[in-house]
Amino acid sequence: MFDHRFHCFLKDVIMSEAQPIGKIVDYFYRVEFQQRGSPHTHCLFWVENAPQIDKDEDHEVVAFVDHYVTCEMPPEDDKEMHEIVLSVQRHSKRHSKTCKKKGTTCRFNFPRPPSNRTFITRCTTDDAKKDSDGSCDKENNSSNIISPRIEKDLAEAIVKKVKEALMNTEVSFDSVDALFASLGINQEIFEAAYLRMTRKTSVVLKRAPCDVWVNQYNRDLLHNPHCMPKQQAMTLIRALNEKQSEIFYKIRQWCLQKTRGENPEPFQVFISGPGGVGKSMLIKALHYEAYRILSHLSDNPDEIHVLLTAPTGVSAYNIDAATIHTCLSIGKDIKLPYQPLGDDKINSLRSKLGNLQILIIDEISMVDHKLLAYVHGRLRQIKQTGDYSPFGKVSIIAVGDFYQLGPVKGKPLYTEPTGVNLWQNHFALAELTDIMRQKDAEFAQLLNRLRKRKKGEVLPEQDINMLKQCETGEGADSTDLHIYATNEEVDDHNRRMLHRMCSDTTVIHAQDFERIAKTVHNTCLTQALHIGVNARVMLLKNIDVSDGLVNGAFGTVNEVSKHPGLKPGLTKATSIQPEEERVTNNGGIRRQFPLKLAWACTIHKVQGLTVEKAVVSLKKIFAAGQAYVALSRVTSLKGLIIQDFKESAIYSKADIDTLMQSISLFTY
Ligand SMILES: Nc1ncnc2c1ncn2[C@@H]1O[C@H](COP(=O)(O)OP(=O)(O)OP(=O)(O)O)[C@@H](O)[C@H]1O
Numbered sequence: 001m002f003d004h005r006f007h008c009f010l011k012d013v014i015m016s017e018a019q020p021i022g023k024i025v026d027y028f029y030r031v032e033f034q035q036r037g038s039p040h041t042h043c044l045f046w047v048e049n050a051p052q053i054d055k056d057e058d059h060e061v062v063a064f065v066d067h068y069v070t071c072e073m074p075p076e077d078d079k080e081m082h083e084i085v086l087s088v089q090r091h092s093k094r095h096s097k098t099c100k101k102k103g104t105t106c107r108f109n110f111p112r113p114p115s116n117r118t119f120i121t122r123c124t125t126d127d128a129k130k131d132s133d134g135s136c137d138k139e140n141n142s143s144n145i146i147s148p149r150i151e152k153d154l155a156e157a158i159v160k161k162v163k164e165a166l167m168n169t170e171v172s173f174d175s176v177d178a179l180f181a182s183l184g185i186n187q188e189i190f191e192a193a194y195l196r197m198t199r200k201t202s203v204v205l206k207r208a209p210c211d212v213w214v215n216q217y218n219r220d221l222l223h224n225p226h227c228m229p230k231q232q233a234m235t236l237i238r239a240l241n242e243k244q245s246e247i248f249y250k251i252r253q254w255c256l257q258k259t260r261g262e263n264p265e266p267f268q269v270f271i272s273g274p275g276g277v278g279k280s281m282l283i284k285a286l287h288y289e290a291y292r293i294l295s296h297l298s299d300n301p302d303e304i305h306v307l308l309t310a311p312t313g314v315s316a317y318n319i320d321a322a323t324i325h326t327c328l329s330i331g332k333d334i335k336l337p338y339q340p341l342g343d344d345k346i347n348s349l350r351s352k353l354g355n356l357q358i359l360i361i362d363e364i365s366m367v368d369h370k371l372l373a374y375v376h377g378r379l380r381q382i383k384q385t386g387d388y389s390p391f392g393k394v395s396i397i398a399v400g401d402f403y404q405l406g407p408v409k410g411k412p413l414y415t416e417p418t419g420v421n422l423w424q425n426h427f428a429l430a431e432l433t434d435i436m437r438q439k440d441a442e443f444a445q446l447l448n449r450l451r452k453r454k455k456g457e458v459l460p461e462q463d464i465n466m467l468k469q470c471e472t473g474e475g476a477d478s479t480d481l482h483i484y485a486t487n488e489e490v491d492d493h494n495r496r497m498l499h500r501m502c503s504d505t506t507v508i509h510a511q512d513f514e515r516i517a518k519t520v521h522n523t524c525l526t527q528a529l530h531i532g533v534n535a536r537v538m539l540l541k542n543i544d545v546s547d548g549l550v551n552g553a554f555g556t557v558n559e560v561s562k563h564p565g566l567k568p569g570l571t572k573a574t575s576i577q578p579e580e581e582r583v584t585n586n587g588g589i590r591r592q593f594p595l596k597l598a599w600a601c602t603i604h605k606v607q608g609l610t611v612e613k614a615v616v617s618l619k620k621i622f623a624a625g626q627a628y629v630a631l632s633r634v635t636s637l638k639g640l641i642i643q644d645f646k647e648s649a650i651y652s653k654a655d656i657d658t659l660m661q662s663i664s665l666f667t668y
Pocket residue numbers: 239240241244273274275276277278279280281282401436437608
């Protein structure tokens with residue numbers, strides 16, 4: 001089992017396309033067993049283009065280390081990471097027996113040295129004359145500092161004083177500088193003392209005084225997007241309101257019956273309600289609980305019993321899920337009748353999802369009949385039920401709000417499909433009504449009325465007045481997010497902002513390869529990308545869903561470079577590489593950065609987003625639900641600026657009401 005899990009980790013994480021520690025060109029590992037027999041591995045990975053100590057410049061090595069390794073305690077509001085680091089990456093202040101194995105206080109050197117920056121120490125045995133205690137008597141030739149020469153006794157005293165200050169539980173320091181100042185030294189003197197006392201080549205990591213007990217780790221490898229810490233889950237479950245709890249406990253009951261072998265009938269529930277009623281929060285609680293209970297169905301911890309999905313990259317990222325397309329191997333351009341997956345692919349899916357019991361789909365309003373038919377078809381193929389039971393007898397929890405945006409292509413689920421109506425025939429409604437997001441009840445109620453308004457219906461006068469008050473006339477040139485209905489308006493605004501905000505702009509032309517014809521079809525890769533340092537941009541492709549690098553994610557350009565990789569010092573940046581896409585029917589390929597300017601964006605890109613402030617233009621609204629989604633992104637009325645207010649822009653489809661009234665209630 002250990003071996004299997006380690007290989008999954010190697011293949012699906014370390015060597016995956018996400019390249020959490022760079023591109024691996026070779027590796028070595030050894031499995032060892034602790035005293036009580038628990039196995040662990042020691043691994044060595046060779047990373048492509050990694051700088052080498054003593055061959056490359058120290059600053060390049062330091063930048064590489066800082067990019068992948070940290071020993072910073074995550075902030076408390078990043079609850080999940082904070083708890084993981086606290087429980088598995090913090091050395092006990094009481095130390096343990098193994099710390100003292102080699103006759104030292106702590107052979108792992110905790111508390112570790114504080115430092116304002118990462119630096120390298122070295123003392124080669126060939127050319128350095130060693131003192132009897134092994135400390136280095138030769139001036140340390142670390143090239144990343146200019147270290148003053150320092151006597152050994154003094155160096156020893158400084159290092160000791162720093163250690164004592166760290167062990168003193170009565171005093172704490174806000175920063176490395178404050179700690180050093182209290183001892184009458186500074187970073188330079190500390191480095192010189194540390195280098196003088198060093199016995200070998202090593203890397204001293206940048207570390208704040210509050211992190212001296214934290215072991216180094218890699219953020220991406222430690223973060224497990226599919227597992228919520230128990231403490232966090234318990235807090236979430238306890239906070240559920242009455243309506244949320246009712247649904248939660250019904251589904252929990254089903255899971256318990258399943259594990260007791262009572263064979264309950266599969267269910268299909270549609271959890272709905274306006275924006276901010278806590279649908280996403282309920283999904284997280286349900287996913288945690290169902291995952292926990294259903295894991296008792298088998299001894300294999302790798303078996304998947306509950307799958308959390310969403311139709312688009314952004315919506316999947318919002319709930320730490322993966323896209324439906326990726327999870328069920330469904331391509332982009334699907335056609336009915338259903339095309340079964342080939343033997344190899346379906347066998348591979350079956351080995352992963354053969355024991356799936358519950359599929360959760362968020363943002364169901366963006367799913368069309370075709371995609372639902374493919375979900376049904378894939379699950380039937382995977383489960384081989386041999387009959388026409390819906391979704392291969394897998395239970396479905398669909399979550400969303402039909403009054404928000406519909407699918408980009410295809411017919412929404414509240415309309416009549418051409419074939420079997422999987423939606424109407426099987427789903428039952430569980431509705432949430434208490435708005436938990438907007439503290440301002442008046443604004444929340446206004447949004448509720450806008451959500452359901454039909455074409456031609458008259459809005460109450462006080463609603464119009466409230467919205468008109470948001471037409472302040474400001475915002476045209478502000479850097480706040482501008483939300484428009486059309487790409488044309490978005491492009492105009494972005495072009496203006498680029499010239500206003502970036503002193504040095506550049507145009508990156510796409511590289512088009514092979515038989516590129518005049519008719520380049522639908523691609524997000526633009527022919528000419530206008531860009532500059534400080535430009536606000538949006539990603540146009542899913543690069544790494546688990547890392548938030550998804551279609552629709554915002555960022556700011558730090559550097560535009562012809563060379564791959566990051567400039568040293570840009571430790572908090574992510575390097576984006578050009579992507580390739582087939583753009584003509586006869587095999588033409590386009591290569592371009594998957595980016596576009598994003599001071600403004602279309603309503604389609606902001607579904608699911610919450611911001612404090614936004615400028616919303618209603619001028620060219622062209623579809624139902626658009627105005628409601630755009631206006632409901634802000635948390636309060638004072639953060640909303642409206643341009644070109646017109647009542648007629650705010651409307652929903654009448655057939656949604658009909659569906660919501662006809663759908664049966666979830667009674668399980
Ligand atoms: N029971 C609750 N107690 C306290 N806060 C809650 C509760 N339920 C939800 N919230 C909070 O309300 C806010 C909105 O919740 P959530 O994002 O789950 O709503 P939603 O229905 O999914 O909205 P949208 O449709 O816009 O995605 C969040 O900040 C969430 O933490």
